[in-house]
Amino acid sequence: MTAVVIHDPTLRDGQHAVRHQLGMEALRGYAAAADAAGIPVVEVGHGNGLGASSLQVGRAAVPDDLMLATVREALQHSRMGVFLLPGWGTSDDLRRALKQGADVVRIGVHCTESSLAERHLGFLAEQGAEAHCVLMMSHMASPEDLAEHAARAVGHGARAVGIMDSAGHFLPDDVSERIGAIRAAVEVPVIFHGHDNLGMAVANSVAAARAGAGIIDGCARGFGAGAGNTQLEVLVPVLERTGFTTGIDLYALLDAAEFAERALMPAPPVTDSLSIVSGLAGVFSGFKHQVLEQARGAGVDPRDVFFELGRRQAIAGQEDLIGDVVAELSARGPVA
Amino acid sequence: MTAVVIHDPTLRDGQHAVRHQLGMEALRGYAAAADAAGIPVVEVGHGNGLGASSLQVGRAAVPDDLMLATVREALQHSRMGVFLLPGWGTSDDLRRALKQGADVVRIGVHCTESSLAERHLGFLAEQGAEAHCVLMMSHMASPEDLAEHAARAVGHGARAVGIMDSAGHFLPDDVSERIGAIRAAVEVPVIFHGHDNLGMAVANSVAAARAGAGIIDGCARGFGAGAGNTQLEVLVPVLERTGFTTGIDLYALLDAAEFAERALMPAPPVTDSLSIVSGLAGVFSGFKHQVLEQARGAGVDPRDVFFELGRRQAIAGQEDLIGDVVAELSARGPVA
Numbered sequence: 001m002t003a004v005v006i007h008d009p010t011l012r013d014g015q016h017a018v019r020h021q022l023g024m025e026a027l028r029g030y031a032a033a034a035d036a037a038g039i040p041v042v043e044v045g046h047g048n049g050l051g052a053s054s055l056q057v058g059r060a061a062v063p064d065d066l067m068l069a070t071v072r073e074a075l076q077h078s079r080m081g082v083f084l085l086p087g088w089g090t091s092d093d094l095r096r097a098l099k100q101g102a103d104v105v106r107i108g109v110h111c112t113e114s115s116l117a118e119r120h121l122g123f124l125a126e127q128g129a130e131a132h133c134v135l136m137m138s139h140m141a142s143p144e145d146l147a148e149h150a151a152r153a154v155g156h157g158a159r160a161v162g163i164m165d166s167a168g169h170f171l172p173d174d175v176s177e178r179i180g181a182i183r184a185a186v187e188v189p190v191i192f193h194g195h196d197n198l199g200m201a202v203a204n205s206v207a208a209a210r211a212g213a214g215i216i217d218g219c220a221r222g223f224g225a226g227a228g229n230t231q232l233e234v235l236v237p238v239l240e241r242t243g244f245t246t247g248i249d250l251y252a253l254l255d256a257a258e259f260a261e262r263a264l265m266p267a268p269p270v271t272d273s274l275s276i277v278s279g280l281a282g283v284f285s286g287f288k289h290q291v292l293e294q295a296r297g298a299g300v301d302p303r304d305v306f307f308e309l310g311r312r313q314a315i316a317g318q319e320d321l322i323g324d325v326v327a328e329l330s331a332r333g334p335v336a
Numbered sequence: 337m338t339a340v341v342i343h344d345p346t347l348r349d350g351q352h353a354v355r356h357q358l359g360m361e362a363l364r365g366y367a368a369a370a371d372a373a374g375i376p377v378v379e380v381g382h383g384n385g386l387g388a389s390s391l392q393v394g395r396a397a398v399p400d401d402l403m404l405a406t407v408r409e410a411l412q413h414s415r416m417g418v419f420l421l422p423g424w425g426t427s428d429d430l431r432r433a434l435k436q437g438a439d440v441v442r443i444g445v446h447c448t449e450s451s452l453a454e455r456h457l458g459f460l461a462e463q464g465a466e467a468h469c470v471l472m473m474s475h476m477a478s479p480e481d482l483a484e485h486a487a488r489a490v491g492h493g494a495r496a497v498g499i500m501d502s503a504g505h506f507l508p509d510d511v512s513e514r515i516g517a518i519r520a521a522v523e524v525p526v527i528f529h530g531h532d533n534l535g536m537a538v539a540n541s542v543a544a545a546r547a548g549a550g551i552i553d554g555c556a557r558g559f560g561a562g563a564g565n566t567q568l569e570v571l572v573p574v575l576e577r578t579g580f581t582t583g584i585d586l587y588a589l590l591d592a593a594e595f596a597e598r599a600l601m602p603a604p605p606v607t608d609s610l611s612i613v614s615g616l617a618g619v620f621s622g623f624k625h626q627v628l629e630q631a632r633g634a635g636v637d638p639r640d641v642f643f644e645l646g647r648r649q650a651i652a653g654q655e656d657l658i659g660d661v662v663a664e665l666s667a668r669g670p671v672a
Contacts, residue, residue, distance in 0.1 A: 251639060
């Protein structure tokens with residue numbers, strides 16, 4: 001039996017599904033339930049990480065400091081995780097998070113931009129903190145490139161590295177190949193974080209574990225934007241049945257998931273048409289609202305917009321491409 | 337590229353999620369949308385099949401004859417499928433269904449009871465109808481036993497045979513092994529029908545196709561009881577990406593799924609705690625309401641009841657076992 005460490009970003013990545021509006025009772029209640037289930041790491045924060053609460057991506061209901069203090073207090077055994085996107089969060093945010101007892105700090109960068117994590121990983125290494133680096137939108141890079149950037153992140157001080165399937169584009173063979181390549185390139189634990197756009201989040205996570213990933217992410221009821229993340233309380237028993245150990249208590253985990261469904265989300269994630277299309281196209285589903293709005297205004301099929309954005313390799317921050325694509329498709333007129 | 341035939345029981349298996357209350361507009365609208373998408377077979381009926389509408393399992397909103405006539409009229413290209421469980425439906429029901437233009441008739445039997453399908457399969461063969469036989473609760477039999485019963489069904493006249501993962505218990509390797517065994521034992525197309533209790537319905541279906549299944553079932557938005565069936569509009573593009581052809585138009589399929597979400601279901605299926613437990617335990621999730629009611633009355637954990645029912649290999653029709661298990665667990669008292 002191989003041990004796998006479960007990392008639970010319900011209170012961070014899940015925030016995307018409720019525009020970062022999780023309140024104190026939700027944070028406290030879920031953290032306590034996850035702690036009772038024996039989940040090793042409970043990640044908390046604004047959906048876009050430390051320091052990201054803003055008019056541009058949405059203000060969180062609870063400020064970072066108070067979120068961290070609340071979850072910290074609710075955790076007796078679980079370690080507390082935080083997430084930071086360079087540019088959104090700063091070293092000051094990291095410093096404060098460490099003071100508040102963050103045990104695991106993840107730096108997220110676009111899959112080919114490990115250098116953006118260098119300064120933060122170096123700072124965290126100096127502080128003796130457990131720093132992870134996750135490569136986002138990882139379907140946009142080859143296994144070799146991912147392995148190279150993972151190795152660089154370890155060089156910068158990361159104690160674990162891995163990939164996020166941010167667009168929910170991977171099928172299990174894709175994951176096996178990429179995790180295998182990273183595993184061969186680094187000595188530290190490898191991370192996999194899935195999204196369920198193509199109904200493959202659990203299967204992809206099992207493929208990751210089999211390929212040697214040591215840290216796997218999952219959210220209660222799949223809480224997250226669009227099709228959601230890997231459903232944690234499904235992932236854990238399936239991993240156990242597949243020959244991995246998680247140390248998590250099944251019934252307490254199911255209780256935590258029921259609490260989450262009741263107290264955190266208006267409804268569990270649904271894999272709707274645009275979630276599927278964004279997964280197929282390999283585009284971040286966070287584009288959805290802007291695509292819908294602009295496509296409708298121009299009488300263009302939003303699905304065509306997603307596929308064209310995929311062909312152009314659009315990534316978060318390139319929202320201006322949506323307007324270009326809509327204008328171009330609109331000018332082309334309906335296809336015969 | 338290998339062709340796979342998609343069989344869509346949204347208007348039959350999905351009925352379980354709404355206590356067989358699909359109305360005329362829903363039937364007509366979804367059948368037309370599925371037809372427009374080029375779905376080869378659209379199955380319709382009471383959730384438990386022809387002739388099953390009754391006080392015991394619930395009366396359908398629309399009688400069989402009217403359901404079939406309505407769907408028949410809405411289909412221009414797709415073939416119409418019906419389902420029959422021996423004991424619930426009779427030869428008379430089959431005769432009427434054929435008169436109303438049913439093209440594909442599936443006889444469902446418990447996985448080790450192919451003999452129960454003999455008479456109906458013989459009758460259908462005489463009539464020149466395309467008869468299928470599906471082995472339900474197929475996780476309860478070994479690959480060898482499934483292959484043997486599949487071969488017998490072909491001997492009785494089935495032109496396709498396969499398995500239903502009625503409890504949603506399988507993981508992909510389980511499916512590969514079973515489909516492979518059946519494939520080696522028969523010359524006719526092999527069927528796979530999945531449920532999503534462990535988040536594996538799409539992955540299991542891909543495994544089935546890779547192992548040689550030629551007919552795969554899926555329901556729009558996964559419409560079905562509990563965790564639901566394989567999500568059709570996810571299954572199709574994932575099969576296509578994996579190297580299979582379905583002949584189905586993606587956008588029209590997504591439109592059909594959107595219609596289904598809007599007009600057929602109060603909400604898409606959710607994989608809740610008892611769906612997961614019933615999948616792990618290998619128990620038909622249709623037991624859920626009775627388990628919940630009796631367990632609560634006796635102060636017993638319904639999850640323990642499901643796991644114990646699984647150990648006792650309970651199957652549909654053995655609902656009296658629920659009371660026995662609850663009484664026994666209650667007498668045992670809380671475990672220290």
